[in-house]
């Protein structure tokens with residue numbers, strides 16, 4: 001008999017607290033990683049506790065999953081036994097003021113559960129806040145979040161760790177999920193299901209993420225019960241979309257999860273084995289620097305910083321910092337040549353084309369790479385460098401923006417891409433001697 005403590009001393013918290021500690025314990029099985037788009041390897045104040053830019057899902061020491069058991073109708077859900085019992089997982093679907101369906105959940109020895117949301121309460125393993133596009137060095141805070149406190153949950157199969165399923169909504173500290181009167185819900189046969197206010201959207205690549213040949217899929221909505229639906233008319237519309245029969249809530253390498261305010265990338269353990277490591281990427285930067293790229297104006301050697309921030313106080317000397325002309329791709333150092341009055345644009349001294357100029361910065365988060373190779377391309381307008389296949393993959397991925405609309409973004413900083421094609425091939429003046 002397994003004795004479960006309440007959430008405050010749950011082993012979930014301890015494990016999620018430090019993926020380094022988890023690594024040192026050498027757990028047998030890694031399911032995969034969730035990486036928030038828009039952070040180049042870490043959160044600006046540093047990764048702390050359950051708030052970090054990525055979360056590694058390891059097999060739990062003991063199973064933590066739950067599965068549906070019985071369901072019944074009650075008049076007053078808030079005073080029903082399953083809701084009051086804080087050890088009992090349950091979902092309450094309010095149908096009217098005096099009728100609700102309660103679905104009880106029981107411990108599932110076959111699965112591990114991981115919960116994601118904005119809440120810092122203990123049932124949330126991975127705390128995710130709204131992502132602000134662009135430079136993260138400022139102290140920007142989102143005043144009104146659109147991410148749910150208990151946004152979604154993932155159940156990973158302990159005996160077949162390649163299978164991890166996602167469901168909308170997470171259990172709160174009392175192990176309840178409440179779908180209020182206004183939430184979209186429906187009953188088919190004996191099963192009841194529903195959607196959360198802003199919903200949880202998923203997007204599977206068509207084809208393998210690794211290799212860069214995948215075609216973009218379509219955004220779908222996943223229900224509380226794990227069903228797949230086409231998108232609603234608007235993000236929080238009352239009417240659910242159509243059932244999508246041939247797609248599932250099983251995460252694939254490269255699946256995107258949108259929580260309305262932050263988008264997560266799922267990388268399977270298997271997929272990550274075919275991806276570069278941070279060390280690989282640093283070595284590729286070193287190789288570019290070994291060619292001693294030169295500024296054609298100042299004739300000084302440029303050094304691509306390995307560091308990931310776009311802020312001014314980088315370790316690299318400002319004189320050595322390379323800049324790219326976004327319209328032509330010529331890489332140069334900082335100089336005043338070609339600056340037009342009252343314009344953000346400059347004339348490139350090599351090809352004389354006018355265009356915006358931006359600092360080059362390595363995309364150092366390995367999970368966003370679809371292949372391994374020299375980072376000879378950069379996103380427009382932010383200047384994050386990556387491989388050709390990686391930039392060409394991300395320009396074709398529409399990321400939900402707010403509650404309506406989609407934008408292709410740089411995965412390293414979440415800046416919406418500008419111009420067409422949204423990236424530039426870098427032209428270094430290197431290996432000159």
Ligand SMILES: [Zn+2]
Nearest residue numbers: 328330348351
């Ligand atoms: Zn040029």
Ligand SMILES: [Zn+2]
Nearest residue numbers: 382384410413
């Ligand atoms: Zn960027």
